[in-house]
Amino acid sequence: MNALAATSRNFRQAARLLGLDSKLEKSLLIPFREIKVECTIPKDDGTLASFIGFRVQHDNARGPMKGGIRYHPEVDPDEVNALAQLMTWKTAVAAIPYGGAKGGIGCAPGELSTSELERLTRVFTQKIHDLIGAHTDVPAPDMGTNSQTMAWILDEYSKFHGHSPAVVTGKPIDLGGSLGRDAATGRGVMYATEALLAEHGKSISGSTFVIQGFGNVGSWAARIIHEKGGKVIALGDVTGSIRNKNGLDIPALMKHRNEGGALKDFHDAEVMDSSELLVHECDVLIPCALGGVLNRENAPDVKAKFIIEAANHPTDPEADEILAKKGVTILPDIYANSGGVIVSYFEWVQNIQGFMWDEEKVNMELHKYMNNSFQHIKAMCKSHDCNLRMGAFTLGVNRVARATLLRGWEA
Ligand SMILES: NC(=O)C1=CN([C@@H]2O[C@H](COP(=O)(O)OP(=O)(O)OC[C@H]3O[C@@H](n4cnc5c(N)ncnc54)[C@H](OP(=O)(O)O)[C@@H]3O)[C@@H](O)[C@H]2O)C=CC1
Numbered sequence: 001m002n003a004l005a006a007t008s009r010n011f012r013q014a015a016r017l018l019g020l021d022s023k024l025e026k027s028l029l030i031p032f033r034e035i036k037v038e039c040t041i042p043k044d045d046g047t048l049a050s051f052i053g054f055r056v057q058h059d060n061a062r063g064p065m066k067g068g069i070r071y072h073p074e075v076d077p078d079e080v081n082a083l084a085q086l087m088t089w090k091t092a093v094a095a096i097p098y099g100g101a102k103g104g105i106g107c108a109p110g111e112l113s114t115s116e117l118e119r120l121t122r123v124f125t126q127k128i129h130d131l132i133g134a135h136t137d138v139p140a141p142d143m144g145t146n147s148q149t150m151a152w153i154l155d156e157y158s159k160f161h162g163h164s165p166a167v168v169t170g171k172p173i174d175l176g177g178s179l180g181r182d183a184a185t186g187r188g189v190m191y192a193t194e195a196l197l198a199e200h201g202k203s204i205s206g207s208t209f210v211i212q213g214f215g216n217v218g219s220w221a222a223r224i225i226h227e228k229g230g231k232v233i234a235l236g237d238v239t240g241s242i243r244n245k246n247g248l249d250i251p252a253l254m255k256h257r258n259e260g261g262a263l264k265d266f267h268d269a270e271v272m273d274s275s276e277l278l279v280h281e282c283d284v285l286i287p288c289a290l291g292g293v294l295n296r297e298n299a300p301d302v303k304a305k306f307i308i309e310a311a312n313h314p315t316d317p318e319a320d321e322i323l324a325k326k327g328v329t330i331l332p333d334i335y336a337n338s339g340g341v342i343v344s345y346f347e348w349v350q351n352i353q354g355f356m357w358d359e360e361k362v363n364m365e366l367h368k369y370m371n372n373s374f375q376h377i378k379a380m381c382k383s384h385d386c387n388l389r390m391g392a393f394t395l396g397v398n399r400v401a402r403a404t405l406l407r408g409w410e411a
């Protein structure tokens with residue numbers, strides 16, 4: 001089942017639990033606007049290269065649409081659509097005043113030079129600048145993009161609309177970015193994990209973790225979990241996977257990576273087959289890379305007791321069912337990885353206020369938002385007798401449905 005079918009299926013199940021009117025259900029599912037643009041750039045060698053860029057604006061009943069921009073070869077319209085829809089429910093679960101959107105360009109960022117990436121980002125921004133804005137649709141980083149990408153979007157957008165720091169979040173600090181945004185998704189993953197483990201009488205310290213993905217989300221999650229006394233015993237990225245049963249030395253691994261070393265060359269670990277990563281023995285499994293990585297092929301072999309969905313839609317519905325039967329508890333993406341968009345909201349607020357918060361305040365507010373959402377999800381699980389995924393979906397969908405009904409449809 002592709003990402004869009006899986007996400008829509010979860011939405012429909014939540015709509016049924018909530019008893020939503022079928023016409024409202026249909027209207028909530030259909031995206032507000034889907035944008036597809038051709039982006040041609042001259043490469044450094046003078047030849048032309050063409051790419052397709054997407055921005056799907058899913059819903060704006062609760063506020064400006066919000067979501068990241070992904071650069072990856074597998075970006076396609078259905079996936080962007082699914083990710084945009086997830087953003088709508090995620091911002092509602094987090095109780096921040098946004099709707100949902102997502103964008104992407106089908107490209108392999110690792111195969112483009114920095115100047116080619118800059119040209120591609122600027123062309124994409126030229127094509128969509130009229131349709132984004134601080135009060136309409138606010139992009140942010142996702143897989144394959146970072147604060148530099150946001151700086152180029154800000155600069156290009158500002159040529160048309162004047163200096164507009166609040167048009168993107170996840171910017172460099174020197175351009176109005178927020179302290180704590182870089183680490184926010186990983187830190188939010190830690191707060192979410194802490195809250196879930198506490199429910200089961202456990203803690204991060206003393207638990208073992210396996211992490212897939214060592215980019216923004218995976219590396220920050222690993223660092224913060226390590227700081228909290230958690231043992232990260234295996235992790236992997238697209239180049240390979242490593243393990244150490246006594247716990248990987250994450251600060252040393254970060255240093256090795258920052259000096260250009262590949263994971264497999266890290267001195268204090270054993271190289272392992274990446275196909276074993278997701279089914280490795282551990283207490284907590286944290287996928288932090290692509291969608292659909294847990295499926296009917298590997299779900300029966302998963303040994304983790306808890307899965308924290310730091311990636312978006314890492315678990316397909318068949319795996320969801322298999323894992324539920326095995327008694328694995330899954331903390332769903334629309335809550336588990338919401339730390340990023342929550343601190344994006346703080347960044348946007350700071351840009352609009354023209355006032356900068358210190359990092360302690362950012363982290364304290366993030367903790368508060370994550371804990372509040374967890375309590376609200378649990379309350380939905382109780383009142384609808386459902387698992388955490390449906391608890392989060394019913395919470396998010398209900399908030400968007402209420403806002404939509406209050407706004408009405410009269411022309
Ligand atoms: N950035 C954010 O704030 C947020 C991100 N997310 C989600 O988190 C996930 C990761 O995003 P982010 O960390 O920003 O992305 P990055 O591009 O920073 O990192 C992605 C990581 O995944 C690895 N990877 C890619 N393909 C594979 C694969 N096939 N097997 C194993 N590892 C792989 C990459 O390896 P390599 O570096 O070697 O290419 C890299 O380590 C995505 O699903 C994203 O949507 C969710 C909420 C917010």
Ligand SMILES: O=C(O)CCC(=O)C(=O)O
Nearest residue numbers: 067068140142340341344
């Ligand atoms: O920070 C943001 O606005 C969006 C982050 C994002 O794309 C996501 O949560 O999937």
